[in-house]
Amino acid sequence: xxxxxxxxxxxxxxxxxxxxxxxxxxxxxxxxxxxxxxxxxxxxxxxxxxxxxxxxxxxxxxxxxxxxxxxxxxxxxxxxxxxxxxxxxx
Amino acid sequence: xxxxxxxxxxxxxxxxxxxxxxxxxxxxxxxxxxxxxxxxxxxxxxxxxxxxxxxxxxxxxxxxxxxxxxxxxxxxxxxxxxxxxxxxxxxxxxxxxxxxxxxxxxxxxxxxxxxxxxxxxxxxxxxxxxxxxxxxxxxxxxxxxxxxxxxxxxxxxxxxxxxxxxxxxxxxxxxxxxxxxxxxxxxxxxxxxxxxxxxxxxxx
Numbered sequence: 001x002x003x004x005x006x007x008x009x010x011x012x013x014x015x016x017x018x019x020x021x022x023x024x025x026x027x028x029x030x031x032x033x034x035x036x037x038x039x040x041x042x043x044x045x046x047x048x049x050x051x052x053x054x055x056x057x058x059x060x061x062x063x064x065x066x067x068x069x070x071x072x073x074x075x076x077x078x079x080x081x082x083x084x085x086x087x088x089x090x
Numbered sequence: 091x092x093x094x095x096x097x098x099x100x101x102x103x104x105x106x107x108x109x110x111x112x113x114x115x116x117x118x119x120x121x122x123x124x125x126x127x128x129x130x131x132x133x134x135x136x137x138x139x140x141x142x143x144x145x146x147x148x149x150x151x152x153x154x155x156x157x158x159x160x161x162x163x164x165x166x167x168x169x170x171x172x173x174x175x176x177x178x179x180x181x182x183x184x185x186x187x188x189x190x191x192x193x194x195x196x197x198x199x200x201x202x203x204x205x206x207x208x209x210x211x212x213x214x215x216x217x218x219x220x221x222x223x224x225x226x227x228x229x230x231x232x233x234x235x236x237x238x239x240x241x242x243x244x245x246x247x248x249x250x251x252x253x254x255x256x257x258x259x260x261x262x263x264x265x266x267x268x269x270x271x272x273x274x275x276x277x278x279x280x281x282x283x284x285x286x287x288x289x290x291x292x293x294x
Contacts, residue, residue, distance in 0.1 A: 001108035001177060001197065031105040035177055039165055064105045071109075071199055074283050076174075080109055080199075081276040083170030088128065088269035 003064040004052055005031045010060040017060075020051055025060060106173045111272060112194055113164070114181045114220070115204030116212020120232040120262035121180040122164050124204060127268045128178060129166030176272075181216075191219060200226035200279050202271050204262065207231060207240045210248055217249055226279040228256040230271040254281075 006025045017025075020041065027040055038048050055061045071077070113121045164180030179194055181201075195201075201220050205213045213229070220227040231245050240248075242257040251257065256274050260267045 001110050003105050003108065005105070033106075033108050033175070033177065035165060035179075036167065039167075071197070071279075072283060074280050076107070077199070077276055077280045077283070079174065080170060080176060081273050081280070083174065084168065084176070084269055084272050084276065087168065087170065088265055088272075 002034045003031045004028045004034060004037070004056075004061045005064065006061055007059060018051075021055055021060075024048075024051055024055065028061060031064060104173055106175050109174070109176045110179065110194075110198040111176060111275065112179050112181050112198050112201040112225075113204065114201050114213075114216040114227075115232075116206060116209060116216070119204040119206045119209075119212060120234075121204055123262040124202070124230075124232075124268050124271070125164040125166040125178050125180050127263060127265045128168060128272070130168060195220075195223055195225055198225060200228075200275050202275055203227055203229045205229050205231045205245060205249070206234065207245065208234065210245065214249070217251070226275065226282050228258065228271065228275045228278055230258050230260040230262075230274075232262045233259055 006028045010025055020043075023041060024037060027037055034045070034048060034052065037052075038045050041048065043051075052061060052063070056063055113124055115121055164178070166178035166180075168176040168178070170176060179198075181191055181194060201216070203213050203216045203220070217227070217229070219225075229245065229249065229251065231240065231242065233239060239259075242259055246253075246255070246257045249257075256278050258271060258274055260271050262268060
């Protein structure tokens with residue numbers, strides 16, 4: 001799960017961007033999963049990827065790669081199980 | 091320049107931990123129903139008709155032979171807390187889309203394989219796939235109306251599953267039933283962590 005974040009101050013340089021770029025910037029002010037952006041813009045992953053790679057080149061966004069080793073933490077998994085039980089009890 | 095400084099600043103934000111769970115099973119086994127029952131606010135994302143713009147991306151990725159395929163994938167989200175989010179990915183059931191699985195499975199916590207007892211053989215490929223990859227998975231038998239009820243043990247035996255793979259009965263239309271399937275998977279993954287000295291299957 002790759003996450004992206006808008007670089008602080010990036011919104012000031014939006015004059016030469018396409019509308020989709022601007023929307024993406026707005027959506028990823030906080031770290032946001034690329035999959036979520038696909039759902040929000042209703043665009044296929046392939047399209048989102050190319051838009052994001054443009055923006056990364058221009059240093060408008062930072063890309064955070066997943067840290068898979070975190071899933072070896074039983075405490076984290078326990079938190080997930082407890083959270084699912086709590087949230088979806090209704 | 092100042093811009094570079096800002097770029098560094100963005101790393102100070104807390105990046106949420108994203109937990110990926112796959113929902114697999116044969117065509118029509120209830121994957122979409124299950125994801126719909128659990129996802130919070132987002133509409134389901136159905137990805138289809140990889141079009142001209144994505145063809146460009148696929149070319150750069152060296153997967154140009156896949157540009158003409160039509161792909162359907164369900165996507166759901168459950169926010170546990172601000173910095174911990176579970177993502178559900180319904181895997182494409184059709185075998186010709188299996189190239190997507192290899193990407194989906196990387197870093198996944200595990201998979202729920204939905205089984206339809208009327209067409210049990212449809213979930214064989216999913217079971218084989220996760221067994222071979224060493225991905226934690228459980229089998230959830232979707233109890234359709236009108237379908238003959240089988241016990242979990244009969245399904246386990248029919249699928250030739252190891253004794254440590256949980257098999258549960260579920261109703262994909264019911265939220266609590268779907269939740270139980272996810273919780274069963276997460277607890278299974280925790281047990282595997284405790285028993286396996288080598289957590290390599292998670293790291294891949």
